[in-house]
Amino acid sequence: MKSESRYTLGFWTITLLLVVVKVLFTLRPEVNLFTEEAQYWLWSQNMAWHYYSKPPLVAVLNYLSTAILGNTELGVRINAILSGVGISWVTFLFGSYLYDKRAGFWAAMVMNAMPVWWLASTFHMTDSSLTFFWALGTYLAFRAIREGKKSWWIWAGIATAFGLMAKVVMGLLLPVVFLYLLFTRSLKANLGNFALFVGVSLLGFVPALIWNFQNNFDTFKHLATLGGAGGGESKSLDLGSSLKWFLEYFSGQLAIISAFLLPAWVACFRELIKTKDKPSIYLVLPGLLTFLAFAALSFMKRVEVNWPVFAYTGFAVVLGAWIVRQSAAWRKYASVAIVLSIVIPAIFILPDVTGLKSIPALEKGEQKAFNRLxxxxxxxxxxxxxxxxxxxxxxxxxxxxxxxxxxxxxxxxxxxxxxxxxxxxxxxxxxxxxxxxxxxxxxxxxxxxxxxxxxxxxxxxxxxxxxxxxxxxxxxxxxxxxxxxxxxxxxxxxxxxxxxxx
The missing domain is CATH 3.40.1010 (Cobalt-precorrin-4 Transmethylase; domain 1)
Structure with a gap:
């Protein structure tokens, strides 16, 4: 029990220290809001059921937070910072639920080491709340499947509904749960509860339907165009461009899950292929399907590196549990890799208290990185x-x-x-x-x-x-x-x- 408490204390200590890092970054006078953050803030000054390209949750959160903290950078970014705490916390809960607090701690640290977490927990984009509700929805849905309680199915549906009000790709959780029920041959036993889960989840589409009914279904036309289903004349496939786009996408995904941890990722997934552990398959399935879907799309158009990463939270739980089972040498390597993955971006975004960033090459690099900010x-x-x-x-x-x-x-x-x-x-x-x-x-x-x-x-x-x-x-x-x-x-x-x- 004492060991379990130690891992809980360690998790919250590191999580709150990272909150301090994000707040200090936000308070840097030379760093302003990212242009998309400013756009979503302006949406919150013009409240609506929905917006042209996105659901309303990002505007609602900005409306509430700036009502408390004022129209300031911190008033906007506090939503991302709190979402980051939530993502890390749910990852810790999921690892602890499946295994123990030690695995939960390692899972959360892997999550903190992934650049996707830094993006979602620093800049208030739609991915901030989407990633939190995705992590929460997958966790609650798994508990619903394992424990068979109707209440867990309802809570999973509520989380999914809020996720849909953050970004429509949250709807991918529905087929993921369906496929896992098929894989485990438990669909028949859970059919009624699954239908309830879907029904509650789809309530998240209500604001979008109301707004689009009033506005010529512009959002649906916009999403169809982004998916390549409209927006002009069709173009013949350029194999050179297709290969370039795919390689950009693939290399971006390797970077977004932390290059320092790549050997551990490879070894972990090799073990999973051999064991076919059902909880691990549930955790990996969303990220794998989302990765493959956007990989296919990358052959037709350039795909932004952040598009599929909301679904990668389950990867962190699988790798965290894998690290616990490994030798001391593997755990030492993982510790170093995680520390580097967390400390390097932390130093990069913190104010220059050491004078190191005044070196011309580093200052110029920082200027390029923060150009849009x-x-x-x-x-x-x-x-x-x-x-x-x-x-x-x-x-x-x-x-x-x-x-x-x-x-x-x-x-x-x-x-x-x-x-x-x-x-x-x-x-x-x-x-x-x-x-x-x-x-x-x-x-x-x-x-x-x-x-x-x-x-x-x-x-x-x-x-x-x-x-x-x-x-x-x-x-x-x-x-x-x-x-x-x-x-x-x-x-x-x-x-x-x-x-x-x-």
Whole structure:
């Protein structure tokens, strides 16, 4: 019992230390919100049943957290940090339930060592809550199968429903559980409870159905286009591109589960193939099926490295239990690999307290890594200065990019609603919101901010150009990007590109 408590204490100590690391990173003044984080925050300022490309949970969480902590980076990222704690905790619970607290501890440490965990627990993306509810749903569903209690099936359904409100790929848990019941020849005995599980889970689709019924089913068209089922003329298969995309995808997956642990992963999966242990197969099945599905898709289009990784949480439990069964030499190797996998990114994201990052090569590398996370607040401060010095009143801010527009809304004084002038991109959430045509001939000042265009290419015309400049924010001594700023008076005409692609 004393040993069990030691592993529980060790788990919570390391987990909470990592929380401190994430908070310190979030409080670094030179690091701003990632552009997607800013977009999801702006969604929370425009609450809806659903959004063009994603379900509502990411916006709901931002709405609740910023109501408590304010519209700050920590107010947004606390959702990711807490999701990371939840992911690690469920992994610890699952390993402890199947084996013991020692296996649970190792499973959680493997999870903490995987770069996917760092991504989901640092930046508040849809993958943050998705990965937590996926881990929770798989854990609860396994307990439901093993113990046969209706209550576990209901709780598993509730977790799945919340996961569906984070991202629709959560629905893959339903066929995974079905296939495992077939594999273990227990479907007949669990058919009623499985149907209950599916019914409760599908409640998570209700917000999406309500919104899409009201909005021409845009989300379904968008997802179909992403899957290659629409969005233009079909293209012949390019074997060279297909192989390149697959190799990018495959190498990315190896990196995302920690390169330091690759020998252990190989040995662990070799043992699993031999033993065909049923709980381990349940844990591996979701990640394997998801990996294969996106691998097939990678032959047709470029697949982002993070797309399948939400389903890899079960891998950590399998490897954690495997490490416990190994020799002292294997455990020593695993310990070193896990420490390196955790400490290296921790040092990388922490503030520079040692002065080591001031070395030009390291500073330049950090600037490149944080390029999309930097310069947004400095840009907003420049715009606030111009607003004050030029004595602007009734101004509105717009951009050719929803990424830029989102950052402006977050960092500008007063958090004004920004606007996007579509200059040729596919449809997005801004095409569904009220646009800047409301300012036609109202005498308002329009502030155009772009990182891609020098002019508005005739999409909008104003009466008078008040001010124009190119602003360059810096990360330390290194320039980040050039930003065109134009301040105009009185919007006279507005003809944005009307997208017909999803």
């Amino acid at each position: 930097s310069g947004h607040e400095a840009l907003a401060e420049r715009l606030d200065f111009l607003q004050d010095s030029l004595e602007l009143n009734g101004e509105f801010y717009f951009s050719d990019s929803y990424h830029t527009a989102s950052e402006l809304s977050f960092y500008l004084d007063g958090h004004p609603q920004s606007y996007v002038m579509n200059m040729g991109s596919r449809k997005n959430q801004w095409d569904l919101w009220e646009d800047m045509s409301q300012f036609l001939d109202k005498g308002n000042v329009g502030v155009f901010v772009s990182m891609n265009h020098e002019t508005m290419d005739g999409r909008a015309a104003f009466d008078e150009l008040i001010h124009e400049e190119t602003f360059v924010p810096y990360f330390g001594e290194y320039p980040i990007r050039k930003v065109k700023i134009q301040i105009w008076r009185n919007l006279r005409s507005y003809q944005p590109f009307i997208p017909d692609s999803y």
